[in-house]
Amino acid sequence: MSADIKFDQLLDAKGMSCPLPILKTKKTIEGLSKDQVLKVETTDPGSKNDMASWAKRTGNEILKTEEGSGTFTFYIKKTA
Amino acid sequence: MAQKKMTIIASKGSLDMAYPPLILATTAAAMDLDVTIFFTFYGLDIIKKGKADSLMVSPLGNPAMPMPVPIPTLISSLPGMEAMATAMMKSMFKKHGVATIGQLLDMAKESGVKLIACQMTMDVMGVKQTDIIDGVEFGGAAMWLDAAADSQINLFI
Numbered sequence: 401m402s403a404d405i406k407f408d409q410l411l412d413a414k415g416m417s418c419p420l421p422i423l424k425t426k427k428t429i430e431g432l433s434k435d436q437v438l439k440v441e442t443t444d445p446g447s448k449n450d451m452a453s454w455a456k457r458t459g460n461e462i463l464k465t466e467e468g469s470g471t472f473t474f475y476i477k478k479t480a
Numbered sequence: 481m482a483q484k485k486m487t488i489i490a491s492k493g494s495l496d497m498a499y500p501p502l503i504l505a506t507t508a509a510a511m512d513l514d515v516t517i518f519f520t521f522y523g524l525d526i527i528k529k530g531k532a533d534s535l536m537v538s539p540l541g542n543p544a545m546p547m548p549v550p551i552p553t554l555i556s557s558l559p560g561m562e563a564m565a566t567a568m569m570k571s572m573f574k575k576h577g578v579a580t581i582g583q584l585l586d587m588a589k590e591s592g593v594k595l596i597a598c599q600m601t602m603d604v605m606g607v608k609q610t611d612i613i614d615g616v617e618f619g620g621a622a623m624w625l626d627a628a629a630d631s632q633i634n635l636f637i
Contacts, residue, residue, distance in 0.1 A: 416577040419507040423587055426510035444577075457511040 405464055405475045407439035408432060414443045414471065421447045422454050425476070429460065432478045437463065440474045448472050485514045485631035487624060492637065493522030495535040495566060495581070501637050502526075502584035508633075509591035516631075517588070518624040519616075520598035523637075524605065527597060527613050532582040539565040546572075589615050596623055 411428045413421040421442045429438050440451070448465065451474050455462045459480040466473040486508045490501040501523075505515045519527050526532060539545040539556040545565060555561065573580070579587070589595070595616045602608070602618070609618060617623075628634045 418578075419503050419510070420577065420579055423506055423510050423591075426591075454507075454511055 405437065405439075407475060408436040409438050411438060411440045413447075414441050416442070417444050418446050418450065422450055425451070425454065425474075426458070429476065429478050434478055434480075436478050438476045438478065440476060442472045442474075443470055444472075451476075483512065483514050484633075485516075485627070486633040487516045487518065487628045487631050487635070489518045489520060489624065489636045490523035490526060491521045493525030493535060495537040495569060497637065498523075498526045498532075498535050498581050499584075501635075502581060502588060504635070505593045506584055506587045506591060509588065509593050513633075514594075515588075515592075516594040516596065516624070516627040518596045518598065518627075520601050524597060524601055524607060524612075526581065526585065527595060527616055528607070528611055529613050532585050532613075533580055535581060536562050536566045537569050538562045585613075594627075 409428065409432060411424055413424050416424070421440065421444055425438070425440050428440075432438060442451075444450075448467070451465075451472075452462060454460075455476060461477045461479045463475040463477050465475075486504075488501045488505060490498070492498070501517055505517050508515045525535060537545075539547065539551065539561055540553070547565075548568075551561075596619050597612050597616050599618045599620055602612075
């Protein structure tokens with residue numbers, strides 16, 4: 401188990417299918433300030449690549465992606 | 481980086497065909513694209529008041545429609561089959577945490593997706609502007625082309 405990254409808010413998007421994890425992530429990160437970190441948990445296997453594409457396009461930075469027992473965890477720094 | 485733009489023509493009014501335009505529009509908005517959807521012909525049903533969550537899907541003429549047991553085409557044409565297929569698809573969506581059409585439509589509006597209803601189709605089909613949900617603009621081919629000419633992505637669905 402690696403050391404957890406500090407985060408400012410947690411978004412539970414488990415059980416949601418495309419495109420909800422992305423839509424909820426966007427909405428939640430809009431409420432954060434620049435450089436704050438959002439932790440997002442999903443179970444949608446498509447969300448791994450989707451989140452990377454979304455971050456690339458919106459200019460936010462995924463600090464770390466974790467995968468285990470059907471759950472995907474993303475630490476996203478609001479850079480935009 | 482200049483803001484990218486996308487337009488979609490939504491021309492179908494069945495439950496299954498209402499999803500792609502709304503999924504792509506909401507996701508594009510979440511990816512900071514400027515999005516316009518032009519609703520025409522049967523696609524108008526998606527933005528009729530109170531209609532978004534009562535769209536139907538038909539098993540008829542669709543060999544890929546997942547059914548609990550194989551159903552002959554002739555049976556698919558019987559009364560009640562459409563309702564059954566619709567109920568089945570909705571329950572599959574719900575089980576997998578997929579948003580409803582109504583939810584996606586609300587999220588599209590909330591995220592600033594521009595919605596245009598085709599006035600010509602409305603006239604032909606006897607649809608009044610008061611039959612359409614709030615926040616929709618009314619126009620024709622020129623209005624879509626104006627948006628499309630400045631867009632990187634233009635889809636006809």
